[in-house]
Amino acid sequence: MSGHHPSAAIAERVRHIESLLERHGVIAPGEVDRRIDDLLAGGTPLNGARIVARAWTDPAFRERLLTDANSAIRELALSMGGGASELRLKVVANTAEEHHVVVCTLCSCYPTALLGPSPSWYKSDAYRARVVRDPRGILAEFGVDLPADVRITVWDASAESRYMVLPRRPEGTDGLDEAELAALVTRTGLIGTALV
Amino acid sequence: MSRINDIGGMVGFSAVVVEPDEPPFHADWEAHLHALNALLIRQGVYNRDEFRDAIERMPPAEYLAASYYERWFAAVSTLLVEKGVLTPDEVAGGQDATAQRGPADE
Amino acid sequence: MSESFSPGDRVRTRTLDPAGHTRLPRYARGAVGEIVERAGDHPLAEDRARGLPGEPQPVYHVRFRAGDLFGSGDHAVTVELWQDYLEPLGTAAR
Known part of the structure; x- marks a missing residue:
């Protein structure tokens, strides 16, 4: 599913958006990682x-x-x-x-x-x-x-x-x-x- | 009129492919995007229906060609710009030095 | 808003094809089904997708015969639909 597109490019863009949102104070540093942990530990x-x-x-x-x-x-x-x-x-x-x-x-x-x-x-x-x-x-x-x-x-x-x-x-x-x-x-x- | 996401009952699709022992996410960016979207919804930047609406507004050919999380990426990008959180340039840019990306990168 | 429906009530779904977001799937438009159960009250998805708060209204599980949706099939499909999507047709004979 995810292999047929340039995954590296999209990974870079997600990272970029995440860091911009942290810089703008929309999300707190580390909040995404904590949310991922919650997600994987929850359901x-x-x-x-x-x-x-x-x-x-x-x-x-x-x-x-x-x-x-x-x-x-x-x-x-x-x-x-x-x-x-x-x-x-x-x-x-x-x-x-x-x-x-x-x-x-x-x-x-x-x-x-x-x-x-x-x-x-x-x-x-x-x-x-x-x-x-x-x-x-x-x-x-x-x-x-x-x-x-x-x-x-x-x-x-x-x-x-x-x-x-x-x-x-x-x-x-x-x-x-x-x-x-x-x-x-x-x-x-x-x-x-x-x-x- | 009906949007491309509204595919229930459409014919012509292939067999359903099941991936044995599938991990929750196939790449780190999918997990990050999933979490990012949940946070943006929780903080009220946009709601779940606006998120679905943004996926549904994808051009049909792009929707069908995109993987599940590529659709999410398209929607999150659309909404961050529409809600005035990021500029189109910011969303389009990879690293700061390569802010201008051509269609070949899409 | 119109009267709410009860289990067993027969309803017909709206045929309107909205330009924007909707949660009434195309395959279930203009179809006759039967109310199974109320599934709570929620603002219409159409409103929320436009950033409007919307008034909560009843949502129902509505059961359709596959033959009535697709012209064939011996199964049933239960779709979860807002009251706005439904118009009354009287009570089922069964």
Whole structure:
């Protein structure tokens, strides 16, 4: 994605703008570096995996999560950013009858504060253009082949909510504890282009 | 009329390419730009909708040719000038000594 | 502002093609869908993109059948839309 343009030139220009903004006092020296550290230390798919594992083992938590995800994830000491920047989280649950897939067709909205930066494919023009029209085709590219009678719902993050899919608990996982269950969950599963 | 970002449902795009074990950022400048943009929004230099609007105003061919963070760079540059934070020359310049860059560098 | 919608209400989306920023995707314009759930109240993105404060108004998850959007497909697409984008069509039979 980033290799086909003169990356060195753009890197230099970003550096230049950053130093000008520091010189003009728009940003404090070192503030960008601190923000990057926060960014990398904050959201991660592991947060999503913990939420999913809790929902798989605690039906009451699952209900709360599907009704008001922002409140429910606070029980796990997680948040969508908190304060004025807190966005609404909407969790949609896969079932035997219905499978959910998330996209942002207009830009790249994603629960970054909770799950970290989204993968490049999620932000790609191809995914954004195609998944609303042909989710089964996209799922097939990801190796997901759902029975024909499973309804698919695509959620377009076109406004203020951010979405996370609650995958179905895999068969044969009865003996696993919450941490072992969380280890099964992938970022792709939280978007809905994988089963888990 | 509809802008180039509004591509949901358009046909003709290729298969979705997945990069295994993808890092959060592919280059330092992407991380810096991401953080810089978040700070500028937090400080009210511009808001998220103005940022999206600036990406959407990219000429369609440039939008489609640009990588994700190249789009961000275009928008941040546009807004810093429009909001009067930096001059066009400042935004266009690399090092101070090479402030004038030709189209070949774009 | 008009009455707010409730889950199950059928709505038609605006067909207007604005020159500037909008969060009503082209593929969902002029389409009939069903209100799923209210998703809070927020100023219209169109206003904020112009630097205007804007009055908060309801935002909804609106469910569309793919066939109604693209002429084919057996899936559904749920789009999150501001009340200004929607006009009432009465309550769904189901």
